[in-house]
Amino acid sequence: MTGRATGGRYSERPARQTDGRAGTLQEVAEAPGGQPVWSEVDRYIEDLLLGPDPALDSATAASAAAGLPAIAVAPNQGKLLQLLVRASGARSILEIGTLGGYSTIWMARALPPAGRLVSLEMDPWHAEIARRNVAVAGLSEVVEVRVGPALAALEAMVAAGEGPFDLVFVDADKEHNADYLDWSLRLTAPGSLVVVDNVVRGGAVLQEASTDSAVIGTRRLFERLSAEPHLSATAVQTVGSKGHDGFVIAVVGGPA
Numbered sequence: 001m002t003g004r005a006t007g008g009r010y011s012e013r014p015a016r017q018t019d020g021r022a023g024t025l026q027e028v029a030e031a032p033g034g035q036p037v038w039s040e041v042d043r044y045i046e047d048l049l050l051g052p053d054p055a056l057d058s059a060t061a062a063s064a065a066a067g068l069p070a071i072a073v074a075p076n077q078g079k080l081l082q083l084l085v086r087a088s089g090a091r092s093i094l095e096i097g098t099l100g101g102y103s104t105i106w107m108a109r110a111l112p113p114a115g116r117l118v119s120l121e122m123d124p125w126h127a128e129i130a131r132r133n134v135a136v137a138g139l140s141e142v143v144e145v146r147v148g149p150a151l152a153a154l155e156a157m158v159a160a161g162e163g164p165f166d167l168v169f170v171d172a173d174k175e176h177n178a179d180y181l182d183w184s185l186r187l188t189a190p191g192s193l194v195v196v197d198n199v200v201r202g203g204a205v206l207q208e209a210s211t212d213s214a215v216i217g218t219r220r221l222f223e224r225l226s227a228e229p230h231l232s233a234t235a236v237q238t239v240g241s242k243g244h245d246g247f248v249i250a251v252v253g254g255p256a
């Protein structure tokens with residue numbers, strides 16, 4: 001993330017060239033749309049509304065240095081998650097899919113004292129990096145990373161009587177998203193929020209005949225949401241530095 005800038009200074013800077021396309025800010029502003037504009041607008045938003053953040057920047061750098069894929073939520077999306085935690089007054093969070101703990105840190109920071117976040121991660125190396133990043137952010141007492149396949153972990157959590165969680169963020173293997181929704185309903189209470197990342201995937205969600213397990217899993221999620229009387233859901237498409245994608249946001253407890 002770059003530092004906070006004034007509007008005036010921002011407009012003097014050249015556009016960031018993330019995708020091999022040259023472009024001044026003037027050219028980006030006049031372009032009809034697409035990835036260069038989306039990325040530049042994300043940078044504008046981050047510069048003015050997010051500001052510098054050493055712990056999150058360090059988590060991003062350490063994750064990249066450890067060879068983790070660059071698929072964490074974007075900074076402005078992380079802040080959206082944080083605002084959802086704050087606005088809902090969530091005290092307990094369940095995350096499915098930790099990676100290097102980037103989204104984890106954004107959400108955990110908004111918890112009140114005695115708040116708690118449990119994050120499920122299959123890959124032990126990802127979990128190790130996440131724990132280090134969480135420690136650098138000063139959140140080791142708040143965050144617990146559990147290693148193992150999420151389906152088994154969720155089943156164990158229900159069996160142990162854990163929950164209810166006030167917010168669930170689903171962001172692991174997309175193939176199992178409908179199952180993650182089912183388990184989330186067993187680990188939440190009326191009023192809890194369920195947020196699912198990556199539900200549009202550049203429009204691939206429309207491909208009825210797709211053999212891609214992520215697309216099949218995402219379509220299954222939407223079908224389950226559509227048939228589920230115990231929650232009220234919407235989905236919002238996003239464009240930005242991570243391309244064209246979207247979130248599902250649902251409140252447990254049926255239609256308002």
Ligand code: SAH
Pocket residue numbers: 071072073096097098099100101102103104120121122123126148149150151171172173
């Ligand atoms: N929420 C993170 C990104 C998560 S990427 C962020 O925005 O910062 C998806 C993560 O899910 C990866 O680390 C991957 O190892 C993990 N994952 C994939 N399949 C899984 C499974 N079956 N159970 C648990 N974690 C899984």
Ligand code: DHB
Pocket residue numbers: 071072073171172197198
């Ligand atoms: C992928 C996973 C994510 O959670 C994400 O935000 C972007 C991409 C992926 O598996 O490709």
Ligand code: MG
Pocket residue numbers: 071072073171197198
């Ligand atoms: Mg994601």
